[in-house]
Amino acid sequence: MRENPHRGADIAVAIFVLLTGLLTAWQAAVIPASPLYAQVGPKAIPFLVAAGLVVLGVALTVVALRGGWSHDIEELQGAPPVNWRAIGLLLASLLANIALIVPFGFTVAATVQFALVCAAFGSRSHLRNLAIAFVVSLGAYALFVKLLGVNIGAGVIEALVFGSPE
Numbered sequence: 001m002r003e004n005p006h007r008g009a010d011i012a013v014a015i016f017v018l019l020t021g022l023l024t025a026w027q028a029a030v031i032p033a034s035p036l037y038a039q040v041g042p043k044a045i046p047f048l049v050a051a052g053l054v055v056l057g058v059a060l061t062v063v064a065l066r067g068g069w070s071h072d073i074e075e076l077q078g079a080p081p082v083n084w085r086a087i088g089l090l091l092a093s094l095l096a097n098i099a100l101i102v103p104f105g106f107t108v109a110a111t112v113q114f115a116l117v118c119a120a121f122g123s124r125s126h127l128r129n130l131a132i133a134f135v136v137s138l139g140a141y142a143l144f145v146k147l148l149g150v151n152i153g154a155g156v157i158e159a160l161v162f163g164s165p166e
Contacts, residue, residue: 010068011061018057025050042150089120105155110137 028046063069093116100109114133115126123129141158144150154162 007064007068007070010064010070014057014060014064016057017053017060021050021053021055021057024053086120086122089116093117093120101153101155103155105158106141106153107134107137107157108155109153110140 024046028043028050031043031046033041033043060069093113096116097109097113100112111130111133114137115129118129118133119126138157138161141152141154142162144152145154145158146162
């Protein structure tokens with residue numbers, strides 16, 4: 001078996017994922033929890049994500065130390081070119097969510113983000129994507145806020161549908 005010239009990069013990625021998991025666990029540990037939560041509180045999902053990242057990071061580290069998973073440069077010569085339009089749309093979706101969530105609320109921000117991600121993956125049915133995104137986003141808002149009592153950012157649409165927040 002030939003030595004992988006990208007083994008160092010594979011190890012770096014593996015360590016990055018592992019450190020991200022540890023950072024997530026640390027930040028989950030400092031989330032304030034009310035004594036009103038009997039079993040599952042606000043720390044459960046962040047700890048679950050942290051555990052997944054740590055397990056993935058350890059597995060990637062083992063694979064990287066055994067030779068890595070990346071391919072030789074010669075094997076990548078026939079690969080398709082990078083789709084910069086898709087990457088740009090994905091970045092725009094993240095920036096749109098950050099820019100829209102405070103002034104317009106979760107539903108508008110998530111709807112725009114969903115539609116941009118659909119476009120990044122090649123969908124050309126923009127009106128359908130917006131309609132599906134709106135229903136899913138409003139449903140997610142209702143689930144989190146009305147059923148779980150977790151405020152994820154009320155805005156214009158939420159005030160129209162559910163009334164003004166208490």
